């Protein structure tokens with residue numbers, strides 16, 4: 360109908376007018392075609408996107424949850440802890456070292472931990488370098504009195520020397536974890552050397568308590584990419600700390616307690632020692648525990664805090 364009407368109009372027109380009208384009709388149709396094509400393309404893209412969303416949605420949710428948990432545990436808080444026994448220069452050097460350690464560890468999410476979930480009012484108390492025949496026992500006594508669980512990073516050599524102390528700590532419900540066999544820094548050691556030392560300590564602990572730890576704290580907190588790789592290859596998670604009491608520098612018990620009390624943060628992993636010469640730590644412990652409990656912090660072991668298994 361419309362076509363025949365246009366045909367009649369065209370016959371009645373002179374050539375110039377006819378040409379103008381034809382070009383108008385063609386132009387209008389071209390415009391219409393472009394609009395129709397654009398609408399069709401937009402619709403096609405929308406359908407494609409909906410399909411994409413549908414197919415990736417479960418993975419997205421899953422990976423989001425996984426990342427969320429991992430990231431929370433992997434918030435690397437700045438390491439804190441000062442000592443009046445260290446000079447300003449020594450303290451600055453230590454601070455620079457802490458920053459380098461943290462930067463390196465951040466490249467290996469999930470393999471090395473400095474602290475727990477910063478959204479939870481939890482603290483983990485960790486004790487290095489034992490067992491010995493005196494301080495470890497004193498620490499165990501305090502922990503039992505306040506019904507608190509601690510995490511002990513024992514040195515393999517000393518576990519061989521004091522297996523009954525390691526056993527006692529384990530039986531009291533504390534974690535017995537790997538802090539190397541010889542307490543030498545792992546920096547610049549071969550992969551083979553690292554593996555041997557790790558396993559020697561692991562075997563000593565297994566002999567004493569019948570369990571093989573799955574958490575390792577490198578001596579002096581020394582890490583590099585080789586060490587992190589070997590720790591992972593031997594089925595360990597690396598654990599450092601976020602608060603260093605610096606009890607090893609020889610500060611008095613009140614300074615140790617005061618340091619923890621003034622600086623404590625949620626998710627804190629506190630480093631202390633249970634070896635010869637660290638009696639002030641054992642003496643400061645009741646004060647620290649009472650303060651934390653009064654302030655509403657839950658004192659938890661590392662496996663609970665990090666949701667990482669303590670034993671293989």
Ligand SMILES: [Zn+2]
Pocket residue numbers: 487488538542578579
């Ligand atoms: Zn140590």
